[in-house]
Amino acid sequence: MTPGGAADLARRLKAQAFGLGFDLVGITTLGEPATRAAFDAWLEAGHHGEMSYLAGDGATLRRDARRPHAGATHAIVLGTQYGGREPGGPVARYARGDDYHELLRERTRALHHWLEETTGRPLDARPYVDSGPILERDLAQRAGLGWFGKNTLLINPGAGSFFFLSSLFVALGPEVALATDAPFAADRCGSCTRCLDACPTQAFTGPRVLDATQCISYLTIELRGAIPEPLRARIGALLYGCDICQDVCPWNVTFTTALRESAFASREMFLDAGSREGTRALAREILMMDAADYAAAFKGSAIKRAKLWMLQRNACVVLGNVGTAEDLAVLEAMGGHAQEIVREHAAWAVGQVQQRR
Ligand code: SF4
Numbered sequence: 001m002t003p004g005g006a007a008d009l010a011r012r013l014k015a016q017a018f019g020l021g022f023d024l025v026g027i028t029t030l031g032e033p034a035t036r037a038a039f040d041a042w043l044e045a046g047h048h049g050e051m052s053y054l055a056g057d058g059a060t061l062r063r064d065a066r067r068p069h070a071g072a073t074h075a076i077v078l079g080t081q082y083g084g085r086e087p088g089g090p091v092a093r094y095a096r097g098d099d100y101h102e103l104l105r106e107r108t109r110a111l112h113h114w115l116e117e118t119t120g121r122p123l124d125a126r127p128y129v130d131s132g133p134i135l136e137r138d139l140a141q142r143a144g145l146g147w148f149g150k151n152t153l154l155i156n157p158g159a160g161s162f163f164f165l166s167s168l169f170v171a172l173g174p175e176v177a178l179a180t181d182a183p184f185a186a187d188r189c190g191s192c193t194r195c196l197d198a199c200p201t202q203a204f205t206g207p208r209v210l211d212a213t214q215c216i217s218y219l220t221i222e223l224r225g226a227i228p229e230p231l232r233a234r235i236g237a238l239l240y241g242c243d244i245c246q247d248v249c250p251w252n253v254t255f256t257t258a259l260r261e262s263a264f265a266s267r268e269m270f271l272d273a274g275s276r277e278g279t280r281a282l283a284r285e286i287l288m289m290d291a292a293d294y295a296a297a298f299k300g301s302a303i304k305r306a307k308l309w310m311l312q313r314n315a316c317v318v319l320g321n322v323g324t325a326e327d328l329a330v331l332e333a334m335g336g337h338a339q340e341i342v343r344e345h346a347a348w349a350v351g352q353v354q355q356r357r
């Protein structure tokens with residue numbers, strides 16, 4: 001048995017996690033997610049759109065958290081805040097700085113090493129940072145970190161929702177006793193519907209049900225095709241992702257924190273983008289990029305989840321919505337773009353700008 005007992009090991013593990021830079025820590029055993037039926041219904045309705053990795057084998061693994069890493073018994077679930085107090089802008093806050101995946105994976109590995117040293121034995125473990133076939137929010141709720149808001153995000157009562165979730169899956173034998181946290185049972189949304197009311201594309205079909213195919217985050221980051229025309233105007237000046245249903249949440253208004261992690265600080269090119277002129281300048285800059293510019297500008301950035309042509313498609317939509325005659329030249333130059341989707345979105349944007357004139 002671990003000296004000091006299960007509760008002592010959990011307490012020291014959490015202290016170590018906070019020392020490594022994590023803001024939230026919960027411990028849970030692995031099992032079937034409480035939201036399994038809701039997840040199946042969501043897939044059945046086709047709300048995942050082109051995110052086919054969530055269905056099929058991906059869904060089978062997600063239906064039981066014991067499956068993704070055979071032998072794992074526990075998950076240490078970790079939250080890292082990324083600066084919900086930063087001003088709003090055309091790029092979602094989480095994507096303005098360095099890519100969080102590697103940073104959080106390293107920290108999660110460091111926690112694993114600490115656990116091995118402390119228990120004095122090798123422990124089979126695997127870090128997941130927004131990457132494995134697991135329902136992270138379900139796991140976080142199970143580990144006591146918060147409840148599912150009506151906006152489908154995990155809300156922590158002391159931190160709001162602007163944080164990354166990662167986890168360390170670990171196989172603990174009977175010789176290592178680790179206390180777990182009670183699931184977060186309460187629903188503290190009450191009668192609030194701010195997030196549902198604020199969504200510009202009305203992507204929620206009901207509380208806690210998001211039709212991703214209508215969500216701006218999906219449309220600007222995941223969708224590989226054309227953005228449906230009826231939705232383009234509703235995207236407004238958002239170029240990459242959307243924070244609106246988090247911005248309006250009272251738990252964020254009250255509890256979200258200032259940016260503390262320098263790696264997540266906004267890159268210079270996004271700093272002026274909060275103003276209408278700044279957004280237009282950023283959109284034009286993206287339209288003028290070639291592959292080398294894109295690689296240089298977004299080296300080590302989470303934004304590279306969207307390929308250059310996707311960012312250019314998004315930039316056309318933004319300029320179609322907020323552009324002026326000054327933006328027409330760069331939009332018209334897109335008529336020679338190699339991607340038909342970009343050409344079509346640029347032509348649409350030119351039409352929108354001209355209509356406004
Ligand atoms: S991220 Fe934006 S578009 Fe998506 S559900 Fe929230 S408010 Fe709606």
Ligand code: SF4
Nearest residue numbers: 149150189192195249
């Ligand atoms: S805005 Fe209101 S309903 Fe939506 S998640 Fe926050 S508290 Fe819940």
